[in-house]
Amino acid sequence: MPREGVKRILIRGTNWIGDAVMGLAALAAIRNTYPQARLSILAKPWVADIYRLTPAIDEVILYERPGVHAGIRGLWRLARELKGRHFDLAILLQNAIEAAVIVRLAGIPLRAGYASDARGFLLTHGIKKTQASNKVHQVRYYLEMVRALGCEEIRPGPLLALSPEGEREADRLFAEQELDPGAGVVGFAPGAAYGPAKKWFPERYAALADRLKKDFSLGTMLLGSKGDRDTVQAIQGAASLPHADLTGKTDLATAVSLIARCRLFITNDSGLMHIAGALQVPTLAIFGSTNPQTTSPLGEKSVVLYKGVACSPCLRETCPTDFRCMDLIGVDEVYERAKGLLCRR
Numbered sequence: 001m002p003r004e005g006v007k008r009i010l011i012r013g014t015n016w017i018g019d020a021v022m023g024l025a026a027l028a029a030i031r032n033t034y035p036q037a038r039l040s041i042l043a044k045p046w047v048a049d050i051y052r053l054t055p056a057i058d059e060v061i062l063y064e065r066p067g068v069h070a071g072i073r074g075l076w077r078l079a080r081e082l083k084g085r086h087f088d089l090a091i092l093l094q095n096a097i098e099a100a101v102i103v104r105l106a107g108i109p110l111r112a113g114y115a116s117d118a119r120g121f122l123l124t125h126g127i128k129k130t131q132a133s134n135k136v137h138q139v140r141y142y143l144e145m146v147r148a149l150g151c152e153e154i155r156p157g158p159l160l161a162l163s164p165e166g167e168r169e170a171d172r173l174f175a176e177q178e179l180d181p182g183a184g185v186v187g188f189a190p191g192a193a194y195g196p197a198k199k200w201f202p203e204r205y206a207a208l209a210d211r212l213k214k215d216f217s218l219g220t221m222l223l224g225s226k227g228d229r230d231t232v233q234a235i236q237g238a239a240s241l242p243h244a245d246l247t248g249k250t251d252l253a254t255a256v257s258l259i260a261r262c263r264l265f266i267t268n269d270s271g272l273m274h275i276a277g278a279l280q281v282p283t284l285a286i287f288g289s290t291n292p293q294t295t296s297p298l299g300e301k302s303v304v305l306y307k308g309v310a311c312s313p314c315l316r317e318t319c320p321t322d323f324r325c326m327d328l329i330g331v332d333e334v335y336e337r338a339k340g341l342l343c344r345r
Contacts, residue, residue, distance in 0.1 A: 001089075001112060001125055001149040006037055010061075010087040010108060012099040013043035013051055016193075017252070017271025018295065019138065020050040021159070021278050023093050026142035028156035030091060031056035033146075040085070042102075049252035050275075053160045079105035091149065093142055097122070112149050125149060137294055159278045159298075162260060166253035170261065173254070177221070177244035181261045185219040186212055186338075187276070188243075189267035190235060191228030195317025197289035198269050200326055202231055206238035207331045208266070208338070213241050216342060218263070222247055223255060223272060264341050266334070269295060277302045282341045284334065288326040289314050303337055305329055 011027065014020050020043070031039060040059040041051045051060045061082075063069055069078045075098075083106045090103035092113030100122035103111050113119075115126030127148045133141055143153055179185050190205045192198035213220045220241075222232050226248035236245060250258065256275055259265060265276040266284045269292075276283040277297030285297050287306040291313035296304050306312075307328040311321065319325075 001110070001151075003034065003150070006034055006088045006110070008085065008087045008089075009034060009037050009039050010082065010085075010090045010103065010106075011039060011041045011057075012090065012092045012094045012103070012113075013041045013047065014094050015044050015047065017047055017050060018269075018274040020047045021271070021274035021298070022138040022295070023142045024054055024056070024159040024278065025139050025153070025156055026093065026146045026151075027054060027056040028159070029143060029146050029151040029153045032154045033151040037088075040087070042082075046252075049256070050160070053163060053253060053256060055158065055161055075102065076105070078102060082106035082108070091146065092123075093145075114145055135294065137296065139298065141294075160256060160275070162257050163253045166251075166257035169250065169254040170257035173246060173250070173258065174261070177219075177246070179219040179221060179244055183217065183219060184263040184342075185221055185261060186216075186342075187221045187223055187259055187262040187265045187267075188235075189223050189265070189270050189272040189276075191224040191231050191247075192268045192270045193225070193227065194269075194290075197314070197316050197319045197323070198287075199231065200268055200286045200288070200329065202234035203238045204329075204331050204334075205266075206235045206240075208334055209235070209243050210239055210241045211331070211335055212338060212342075213243070215339075218342075220244065221258065221262070223250070223258060224248065264338060266338060273297050282344070284338055284341060286326075286329060286334065288312070288323070289316050289319065291315070301341070303341065305334060305337060 038058050042061045048060050087108045089110040090108040092099045095116045097117040097119040100119035104122045111123045112125035114129050120126040209220050220243040222245050224247040232247045259276050260279050264282050267273040269290045277299040280299045282301040283297050285304045292304045292306050309325050312325045
């Protein structure tokens with residue numbers, strides 16, 4: 001992949017928060033390889049804040065589908081918008097053929113990415129996926145692609161920054177909920193957008209939160225999207241003690257600032273789990289249907305609880321049998337691992 005004359009790079013970001021976070025090391029490698037280039041990223045609105053908080057990125061371009069970029073007309077509109085920016089190179093972290101169609105219609109001369117989804121003919125630099133590439137951690141999956149394009153992997157600095165707006169809103173919410181970061185706060189992310197097979201049981205989250213709050217005199221905070229409201233209400237109904245409920249009350253930038261203030265973050269396999277790991281917050285991740293080998297949280301302070309039963313990882317949205325992979329993870333076991341992280345110097 002040439003470096004000379006590449007002044008404007010378009011990166012097609014991924015569509016989910018967790019995938020976006022796991023691609024941040026690849027973005028750092030692109031920045032390291034093209035230090036003078038302007039890096040723009042095309043992203044869906046619900047992950048845009050992750051990229052706005054990424055030091056490697058200069059500009060976020062919204063891909064509003066659904067919205068103004070929906071349908072054939074919307075796709076042409078987006079392609080014309082991108083063509084007017086005169087990008088020299090497009091790097092596709094997203095694997096769909098649609099991403100390759102867009103950058104081809106935008107007339108970007110260099111187009112690179114995995115040659116998946118029958119899109120190889122649309123790319124000037126297609127990277128062949130192997131069976132091995134589907135088994136490595138997603139961080140390595142994205143890094144291997146940009147390395148094949150000549151990007152030099154580095155040990156990145158902070159993958160996410162904190163925004164002034166997010167910090168101010170986090171200050172307000174901590175004061176409103178009477179949470180004291182000096183005394184320590186444990187955050188919980190009991191939801192998962194993918195489906196219930198990734199969710200530990202609400203009554204167990206309730207028992208765990210009660211026990212940690214009582215034994216360690218800590219603040220406790222429940223985080224998630226509006227779609228997690230039913231799960232959090234079930235936790236609140238089963239809990240004996242009050243726990244600050246910020247579910248659906250924050251934007252993504254504020255959620256990042258809130259997680260950064262946690263002494264410990266306990267979570268299902270979710271986007272918020274990946275944010276906590278990237279922030280180097282001690283993270284206790286509970287895995288059910290998904291594979292920690294490929295999607296475990298980043299960071300040296302992360303611990304995974306996973307029962308490798310015969311049918312796991314099944315990668316299903318809903319368990320068709322007895323949900324044993326989650327049922328085998330009891331409150332006592334999670335409490336002891338949480339205690340170990342809280343007591344670690």
